[in-house]
Amino acid sequence: MNLRILLTWSYVLCLTFSGQILAATESKPPNLLIIQTDEHNFRTLGCYRQQLSYEQAHVWGPGVRVDTPHIDSIARDGAICTSFYAASPVCTPSRASLVSGLYPQATGSPSNDLPLNDDIVTFAEILRRRGYATAYVGKWHLDGNAKPGWSPERKFGFEDNRYMFNRGHWKLFEQTEDGARVLGKYDEKTEKYKYSIEKATDKSFATDFLMDRTLEIIQREKDKPFCLMLALPDPHGPNTVRAPYDTMYQNLRFDQPGTMxxxxxxxxxxxxxxxxxxxxxxxxxxxxxxxxYFGMVKCIDDNVGKLLEYLKSSGLDKNTIVVFTSDHGDMMCEHCRLNKGLPYETSAKIPFVIRYPDKIKPGKVIRTAFTTTDFAPTVLSLMGVDSDLPDFHGRNGSADFLSDGKEVQDDRIVYFRNAGNRWVAAVNHRYKLVLSTADKPWLFDLGRDPDELINFYADPAYAEIAARFKTRLVELMKQFDEPALTKAQLQYE
Structure with a gap:
């Protein structure tokens, strides 16, 4: 064989081998990385403020904000959902619906501290069965009363759950020979850990500690498809954060929001x-x-930046779906309330941004209404998993994320519920109807009245909208065996 023939065959073999590598790379299933915060007000994220008027974006005063460039980059490079709601705006039921694709009343966890039913099949279990390395880091809140409850026996598909803890809003952690533990002295009378936040470092503070464990797991599993959920316990109270974030926003003057x-x-x-x-x-x-609170959000964003940088430097960014979301909102003094549990936007609406390079077009805005029940069927479809699936309550919304349009909006009406069966709500991208046994029906027009101060229910101009939302809400409650159905129908009729 002469030199020219030898070189030609070498070139052909090289092209074939390169093509096989490229094909293998392109056919590798995508990784899934979910970052979930706890009790997160959507207005603290720049990408959400960009979707609002200046007044709505700065309800605590002109220019009073925390910048979140890293979380914002997920929305910039992917999609942002402007009407994404917790199926029930408290910790346990919202988390139950997210992992299962079911409404909370079907999971065994319709209110806080109730354990998930043994037979629940999560999106992680579905991916584990398909060969994914699965892991969970952070707050779980689906295993009953255990507190902290490290590494629950029931894993629900998250095979590496060494750094999963059941409940509590701990601020300091440390690594020991026996695994992770809360750093501090436990007081049996108050059932709380006493600690000094002044001693917190960028290794022991909860957000930093859990992010470091996340990076370790990804580095270990990076050569195979992986699914990892990082559930940060902040910015839920107690509102404490390590230096320098503890003083970073002390110069701001927070005004009363208009609703207050x-x-x-x-x-x-x-x-x-x-x-x-x-x-x-x-x-x-x-x-x-x-x-x-602003400091906690900033600490979270900086850690998200560290995670995104690792994905990029390790070459994982192109084939990893990154989701940033929360379990519910925080009223942060609007309507004279803190925390969650109400149907108002800042309680029930949650941040949801997602990046999937070359699949989801950058800068996409999805205004169609979704709830946490829609997450599992949607993300599994995005990953190409479409067989041997359980019967989800949620809708597969992957077409909205994969479409060519930069904006997606339809009139879909979704429902979400109170954990104590006191109210139910139906909402789309503009209107919201709340039925309860405590009061007359309330109909909000989020376009005309984003502060949710005016009840349009009795306005003749809204008669058709009110009737349509009432009918659809009762249909959804019947479909998903809503426990408050009978009480709500009394109000409906």
């Missing part, structure tokens, strides 16, 4: 399902607590 001022001026005009009760009712702004 309106509620204080006319308290009798609020919905009766928002009557004062508990310690989450406020009448003035706590400047330090607001600044610390």
């Amino acid at each position: 001022a309106a509620t204080l001026a006319k308290p009798d005009q609020r919905p009766k399902w928002n009557l004062p009760s508990g310690n989450n009712v406020v009448s003035k702004i706590n400047q330090d607590q607001m600044a610390k």
Whole structure:
């Protein structure tokens, strides 16, 4: 064989081998990485403020904001959902619906601290059966009363759950020979750990510690398809954060949001399902607590930046679906309330941004309404998993994410519920109807009244909208065996 023939065959073999590598790379199933925060107000994210008017984006005063460039980059390079709701805006039921694709009442976890039913098949279990390396890091809140409850025996498809803890909003962790543990002294009387936040470092603070464990797992599993969920316990209270984030926003002056001022001026005009009760009712702004909340968000964003940089430097970014979301919102003094549990936007609406290079067009805005029940069927479809699936309650919305259009919007009406069966709500991209046994129906027009102060239910101009939403809400409650159906129908009729 002469030199020319030898070189020709070498060239052909090289091309064939290169093509096989390229084909193998292109056919490798995508990785899935989910970052879920706890009790996160969507207005603290720049990508969500960009979708709002200036007044709505800065409800605590002109220019009062925390910048989140890394989380924003996920939306910029992928898609943002502007009407994504918790199936029930408290921790346990929302998390149950996200992992299962079912409404909370079908999971065994319709309210906080109730354990997930043994027979629940999660998206992680579906992926594990298909050869994925699966892992969970952070707060779980689906294994009953265990606290902290490290590494629950029931894994629900998350094979590596060494750094999964059941419940609690711990601020400091440490690694020991026996695994992770809360750093601090446990007080049996109060059932709380006492710790000094001043001693927190970028290795022991919860957000940093859990992110470092996440990076270790990804590095270990990077040569095979992996599914990892990182559930950060912040920015849920207590509102404490390590230096330098603890003082980063102390110079800001937080004003009363307009809904707080309106509620204080006319308290009798609020919905009766928002009557004062508990310690989450406020009448003035706590400047330090607001600044610390912003600090927690900034710490989260910086850690997300560290994660995204690792994906890029390791060559994993192109074939990894990255999701950033939360379990529910935080009222942050709107309507004189803190925390969650109400049908208002800042309680029930959650951030949801997703990046999937070469599949989801950059800068896509999805205004169609979704709930956490839609997550499992949608993300599995995005990953090409479409067989041997359980019967989800949620809708497969992958077509909305994969479409060519930069904006997607339809009139889909979804429903979400109160964990205590006191109210139910139906919502689309603009209107929201709340039925309860405590009050007359409330219909909000989120376009005309984004503050949710006006009840349009009795307005003749809204008669058709009110009737349509009532009919659809009852249909959905019947379809998904809503426990509050009978009570809600009394209001409906």
